[in-house]
Amino acid sequence: GAGVSQSPRYKVAKRGQDVALRCDPISGHVSLFWYQQALGQGPEFLTYFQNEAQLDKSGLPSDRFFAERPEGSVSTLKIQRTQQEDSAVYLCASTTDRVDTEAFFGQGTRLTVV
């Protein structure tokens, strides 16, 4: 596609509910990143993939967070048993083959846990 597409744009979850956030990167982009951005803060790295391989998941805040990219294209970030502190905007970005080049961001998913 023309850009990075994320869905849903907004998600309200009750505490304890599981959620799944989807990212469709730019076609042909090898690297895909997930970031979490709290209000008034910069994006915080969660995890990244090269093709289907998850190369770094050091930023995932707990074992309730899980990401996958099974076919090296679309990625899903799953959060189990959501907590209020999970409320944030979840940004997905993609780059070509190298990681240290311009990252193109999607519009993000704003998650609110009530």
Next chain:
Amino acid sequence: QKEVEQNSGPLSVPEGAIASLNCTYSDRGSQSFFWYRQYSGKSPELIMFIYSNGDKEDGRFTAQLNKASQYVSLLIRDSQPSDSATYLCAVNPPPGNTPLVFGKGTRLSVIA
């Protein structure tokens, strides 16, 4: 600990003035440096990137890098109200080809 530090602002400048945004980073071996602009409620978009010491100019924007001082800045000349946004500094820490580490951003307000 990978850290990228920015003054959160807000930085207020009058229309037509030069806005100067600053960023320091902790990892001396960092190799690639980026400035992103983020409008409220929108996603970050790339303004400039710089890899080498010195200045890099693109229109009204100039990025400056000083690796010895671990300092990178962004100058915006002839600031416009449409430049009002949060500016995020991002760094690729060593060994390179690593995901971006972002600062918290500086909020810029250009007053007409």
